[in-house]
Amino acid sequence: xxxxxxxxxxxxxxxxxxxxxxxxxxxxxxxxxxxxxxxxxxxxxxxxxxxxxxxxxxxxxxxxxxxxxxxxxxxxxxxxxxxxxxxxxxxxxxxxxxxxxxxxxxxxxxxxxxxxxxxxxxxxxxxxxxxxxxxxxxxxxxxxxxxxxxxxxxxxxxxxxxxxxxxxxxxxxxxxxxxxxxxxxxxxxxxxxxxxxxxxxxxxxxxxxxxxxxxxxxxxxxxxxxxxxxxxxxxxxxxxxxxxxxxxxxxxxxxxxxxxxxxxxxxxxxxxxx
Numbered sequence: 001x002x003x004x005x006x007x008x009x010x011x012x013x014x015x016x017x018x019x020x021x022x023x024x025x026x027x028x029x030x031x032x033x034x035x036x037x038x039x040x041x042x043x044x045x046x047x048x049x050x051x052x053x054x055x056x057x058x059x060x061x062x063x064x065x066x067x068x069x070x071x072x073x074x075x076x077x078x079x080x081x082x083x084x085x086x087x088x089x090x091x092x093x094x095x096x097x098x099x100x101x102x103x104x105x106x107x108x109x110x111x112x113x114x115x116x117x118x119x120x121x122x123x124x125x126x127x128x129x130x131x132x133x134x135x136x137x138x139x140x141x142x143x144x145x146x147x148x149x150x151x152x153x154x155x156x157x158x159x160x161x162x163x164x165x166x167x168x169x170x171x172x173x174x175x176x177x178x179x180x181x182x183x184x185x186x187x188x189x190x191x192x193x194x195x196x197x198x199x200x201x202x203x204x205x206x207x208x209x210x211x212x213x214x215x216x217x218x219x220x221x222x223x224x225x226x227x228x229x230x231x232x233x234x235x236x237x238x239x240x241x242x243x244x245x246x247x248x249x250x251x252x253x254x255x256x257x258x259x260x261x262x263x264x265x266x267x268x269x270x271x272x273x274x
Contacts, residue, residue: 174214
């Protein structure tokens with residue numbers, strides 16, 4: 001029979017484990033990744049003044065650990081470009097389309113599949129921020145040069161009209177940029193990437209594209225203790241260490257001898273005593 005203190009400790013451990021599982025399932029780290037089909041990109045153009053950005057210039061460029069995209073303005077200056085069309089840089093599928101506010105306003109993110117120089121299929125996300133209006137919705141297939149929105153001034157018209165434009169390598173970023181390296185491991189310099197991929201081999205085919213990859217919560221706020229896991233020896237099975245008291249209960253439950261009144265007690269009656 002267990003002591004009251006031992007039973008209480010075991011109950012606390014079980015409750016804590018269940019609570020952690022429920023919390024993990026409720027907040028999640030990322031959405032459950034799934035797949036859809038999207039047309040393979042046959043090249044990349046500029047998001048303004050299609051296809052070559054005629055009539056526009058980059059007011060603020062890309063810098064690692066700084067400005068993670070490019071700010072595009074019309075040659076007319078000021079707010080003369082407000083309402084100008086913004087175009088998808090390539091074929092793809094819309095994986096985000098919301099009024100995100102929080103300094104962003106209307107944002108569209110499009111995922112593109114393309115054949116890289118190695119011959120393998122690669123993926124990038126293009127982000128279009130501070131839009132006045134959005135012309136596409138989540139899950140929509142888009143084509144190179146298709147209008148995805150218009151140039152805006154951000155939430156509450158807080159900026160001079162411009163397009164904030166990014167190209168990401170890491171498909172998990174979404175709207176949580178602070179959780180990932182602000183370097184070339186996560187981002188492309190937009191103009192450099194576009195110029196390197198202006199024309200790609202035309203392949204009239206749909207590709208399997210991962211979706212639901214964005215971060216849902218801050219992983220830095222989820223703390224767990226470090227657990228020492230023994231190395232698995234060849235030919236052996238590694239099992240976690242189980243408290244001696246619990247081993248006795250498990251072994252008793254596994255005993256297939258004739259039933260007795262004691263045997264018919266529930267697992268928890270025997271675990272925590274009468």
